[in-house]
Amino acid sequence: FVSVKDQPAFKWRGGMLDVSRHFFPVSFVKKYIDLLASYKLNTFHWHLTDDQGWRIEIKKYPKLTQISSNRKETLIGAQQILRNEKKEFIYDGTPYGGFYTQEEVKDVVAYAQKRYVTIVPEIEMPGHSVAVLAAYPELACKPGDYEVLTKWGISKDIVCPSEETFQFFENVLSEVVQLFPGKYVHIGGDEAPKDVWKESPEVAKIMKKNKIKDVEKVQGWFNARIEKFLESKGKKLIGWDEILEGGISPSSTIMSWRGEKGGIEAAKHGNTVVMSPTTHFYLDYGQNPIPHNPKEPLMICCYLPIEKVYSYNPLSKELTQEQHKYILGVQANLWTEYIPTAEKAEYMLFPRLLALSEVAWTPYEKKDFESFENRLSEQFLRLDLKDVNYRIPQPTGLDSESIVKQGDKVIITLNSIVPNSEIRYTLDGHTPDETTHLYTKPIAVPSGRKIKVSAVTIAPNGRHSVPVELVID
Numbered sequence: 001f002v003s004v005k006d007q008p009a010f011k012w013r014g015g016m017l018d019v020s021r022h023f024f025p026v027s028f029v030k031k032y033i034d035l036l037a038s039y040k041l042n043t044f045h046w047h048l049t050d051d052q053g054w055r056i057e058i059k060k061y062p063k064l065t066q067i068s069s070n071r072k073e074t075l076i077g078a079q080q081i082l083r084n085e086k087k088e089f090i091y092d093g094t095p096y097g098g099f100y101t102q103e104e105v106k107d108v109v110a111y112a113q114k115r116y117v118t119i120v121p122e123i124e125m126p127g128h129s130v131a132v133l134a135a136y137p138e139l140a141c142k143p144g145d146y147e148v149l150t151k152w153g154i155s156k157d158i159v160c161p162s163e164e165t166f167q168f169f170e171n172v173l174s175e176v177v178q179l180f181p182g183k184y185v186h187i188g189g190d191e192a193p194k195d196v197w198k199e200s201p202e203v204a205k206i207m208k209k210n211k212i213k214d215v216e217k218v219q220g221w222f223n224a225r226i227e228k229f230l231e232s233k234g235k236k237l238i239g240w241d242e243i244l245e246g247g248i249s250p251s252s253t254i255m256s257w258r259g260e261k262g263g264i265e266a267a268k269h270g271n272t273v274v275m276s277p278t279t280h281f282y283l284d285y286g287q288n289p290i291p292h293n294p295k296e297p298l299m300i301c302c303y304l305p306i307e308k309v310y311s312y313n314p315l316s317k318e319l320t321q322e323q324h325k326y327i328l329g330v331q332a333n334l335w336t337e338y339i340p341t342a343e344k345a346e347y348m349l350f351p352r353l354l355a356l357s358e359v360a361w362t363p364y365e366k367k368d369f370e371s372f373e374n375r376l377s378e379q380f381l382r383l384d385l386k387d388v389n390y391r392i393p394q395p396t397g398l399d400s401e402s403i404v405k406q407g408d409k410v411i412i413t414l415n416s417i418v419p420n421s422e423i424r425y426t427l428d429g430h431t432p433d434e435t436t437h438l439y440t441k442p443i444a445v446p447s448g449r450k451i452k453v454s455a456v457t458i459a460p461n462g463r464h465s466v467p468v469e470l471v472i473d
């Protein structure tokens with residue numbers, strides 16, 4: 001009846017899930033993979049290890065699952081808010097842990113393969129490795145008492161680039177590469193402060209022996225050896241853009257997250273790149289124009305609306321057409337410091353992941369946000385059928401640019417992109433719900449007095465958006 005001819009603009013179309021800061025069960029990992037596949041995203045980046053928990057069974061190192069996969073408690077609340085208020089950190093006092101057995105990993109890999117999704121496992125080194133040190137402190141330059149971290153951030157405690165550490169990671173990777181048939185293995189490489197390395201006689205010896213002048217370059221030396229090892233197993237190395245600073249081989253792939261700078265530099269050198277800048281693809285960032293809006297669930301920071309995700313052009317003008325061929329594609333990342341549940345993960349991912357799909361599939365020149373929005377609106381019902389807790393978009397039109405003064409009245413025209421939804425509103429400061437005014441036509445409010453207008457979208461499934469509010473003065 002119909003023939004579809006289509007091809008994606010980019011071959012790497014990814015979504016990442018951090019299962020270290022919070023652990024997600026296999027059932028959710030599969031659901032995420034299903035959703036990636038249904039929007040024709042083909043890469044699942046599984047962030048399996050970090051300071052707050054190691055999440056994959058490694059047979060040779062049982063303490064990784066006995067010790068590194070558990071933390072004694074978890075930070076409550078948003079770290080940066082607390083810091084601004086100069087309050088003490090507060091912890092929940094509840095032990096937290098979880099990991100995937102190799103059997104579970106195999107099951108997930110097979111599940112993904114059936115859906116044409118490739119899994120890229122991430123094993124962080126040399127930073128974000130405190131959970132490793134908690135079980136194997138002999139891998140530190142300064143062996144001591146390490147505990148799986150209970151709060152977020154960057155730790156100075158990183159593994160020592162010693163022979164023991166190479167042995168450890170090579171053994172770990174030997175098991176990892178057997179589990180994941182994909183070409184790429186992600187080695188992290190981000191946020192690895194060198195404070196400990198600077199003071200370590202062992203690192204000084206390595207620098208002397210290998211004629212390395214700058215301690216930052218020791219990470220490049222470390223990665224080069226890991227890359228050789230991966231290559232011997234038929235795999236390719238990918239790492240966060242920090243790995244550029246230590247010097248990289250021509251065959252490494254960069255995941256550019258601190259903006260596009262690293263990706264652009266790498267492409268100029270002929271390295272392949274996945275663009276994943278915080279500015280457009282960090283889906284742990286909020287969707288409310290008011291960051292830290294108390295009506296939203298707690299989130300790390302910022303405002304990243306779907307329009308902005310959609311607007312991204314992976315092919316920077318700073319690169320030539322020839323260099324554009326090094327841009328493999330794009331990826332959205334879901335870090336989970338403030339995302340403890342599947343429901344909240346879905347709230348952050350959707351609907352913004354759909355915009356990523358179109359960035360990945362449609363050449364920049366052909367994208368059209370209005371057309372996307374029309375097609376997006378039809379997806380809400382599909383997401384309902386899949387039981388996805390997407391964020392219900394707030395009504396539009398309640399901002400100072402959209403309202404119109406007409407004589408002694410102010411006219412407010414509201415809209416929702418969710419089909420068959422209701423908009424409910426109040427003019428007295430109450431939170432709108434099913435018992436308040438139903439929006440049927442533009443609202444006229446008298447000008448010359450202060451009035452607070454609040455409106456929500458109520459989707460056909462009964463769920464409410466967060467209210468949007470405007471004080472008209």
Ligand code: ACM
Nearest residue numbers: 190191240257335
């Ligand atoms: C990262 O967000 N630290 C890669």
